[in-house]
Amino acid sequence: xxxxxxxxxxxxxxxxxxKKDLGFTLIELLVVVIILGLLLAASLPNLIxxxxxxxxxEAKNSxxxxxxxQQSYHLENRTFASDFTQLALGPSLPDQYYSYPSAxxxxxxxxxxxxxxxxxxxxxxxxxxxxxxxNAGSFNFNFCEGFSVGSIVQxxxxxxxxxTNGGVKIQ
Numbered sequence: 001x002x003x004x005x006x007x008x009x010x011x012x013x014x015x016x017x018x019k020k021d022l023g024f025t026l027i028e029l030l031v032v033v034i035i036l037g038l039l040l041a042a043s044l045p046n047l048i049x050x051x052x053x054x055x056x057x058e059a060k061n062s063x064x065x066x067x068x069x070q071q072s073y074h075l076e077n078r079t080f081a082s083d084f085t086q087l088a089l090g091p092s093l094p095d096q097y098y099s100y101p102s103a104x105x106x107x108x109x110x111x112x113x114x115x116x117x118x119x120x121x122x123x124x125x126x127x128x129x130x131x132x133x134x135n136a137g138s139f140n141f142n143f144c145e146g147f148s149v150g151s152i153v154q155x156x157x158x159x160x161x162x163x164t165n166g167g168v169k170i171q
Contacts, residue, residue, distance in 0.1 A: 048124060049124070051124065052123065052124030052125050052126075052149070055096075055097045055123055055124070055125050056097075056125050056126060056128070058094050058096065058097050058098055058115075059097070059098045059115035059117075059125070059128040060128065060143075060170075061094075062093040062094060062098065062100060062115060063113060063115050063128055063129075063130045063143065064130075064143075065089065065093070066084075066087070066089070066093075066100070066113050066130065067113075067130050067132050067141055067143075069081075069087040069088065069089055070087065070111050070113075070132045071132060071139050072087075072088070073086065073087055073088075074108075074132075074134055074139075078108060079106070079107065079108045080103070080106045080107065080108070080110070080111035080132065080134075081103070081106060081111070082102060082103050082106035082111075083102050083103070084100065084102070095118075096118075097117060097118055097119075097123050097125055098115040098116060098117055098118060098125070098128075099115075099116050099118060100113070100114075100115055100116075101114065101116065104154065105157075108134070109133065109134050109135065110131065110132070110133055110134070110157065111131070111132045112129065112130070112131050112154065112155045112157075113129065113130050113132075113155075114127070114128065114129045114130075114153075114154065115127070115128040115129070120149050120150050121149060121150060124149055125149065126145055126146035126147075126148065126149055126151070126153075127145075127146035127151060127152050127153045127167075128143070128144065128145055128146065128153070129143075129144045129153050129154050129155045129163070129167070130142065130143050130144070130155055131144070131155030131156060131157075131159065133158075133159040135159075140159040141159075142155050142156060142159055142163070142169055143169065143170040144156075144163035144164075144167040144168065144169060144170070145163075145167060145168045145169075145170050146165070146167055147165065147166040147167055147168065151165055151166070151167070152164075152165055153165055153167030154167075
């Protein structure tokens with residue numbers, strides 16, 4: 001009888017059906033939570049930066065549309081439009097993250113247009129500007145991106161010059 005009880009006890013123990021082996025310990029759960037927290041903390045800045053870049057596509061697309069519309073307007077009128085109402089843009093430009101004021105400069109040879117962030121720091125978006133240049137029957141185009149969030153950029157007055165405030169020319 002003693003051998004039979006010992007056999008049953010050892011059989012339960014060896015098969016892993018002991019009561020204390022049925023779950024995770026508090027220490028094991030705590031280690032998993034800490035590891036997940038560290039992974040989240042490491043990836044959060046990258047995620048925020050990617051969200052800002054996605055929001056910046058609004059300005060890039062809108063300013064590209066404005067540049068093409070300005071070229072079309074110039075071909076018909078021999079000057080650039082100073083106001084959006086003069087351009088045939090169809091539906092209005094998206095304006096969730098950016099505003100698009102009237103052109104900074106609009107002459108027969110040059111138009112400069114900006115996309116100004118509505119809230120650059122909270123949306124994590126940069127300033128953008130375009131310059132469309134007409135010289136001897138051909139158009140040149142500069143697309144400027146602000147160096148960092150909160151910095152102001154403007155297109156140069158001459159197509160071969162650099163963007164203002166350390167802005168980056170995008171091709």
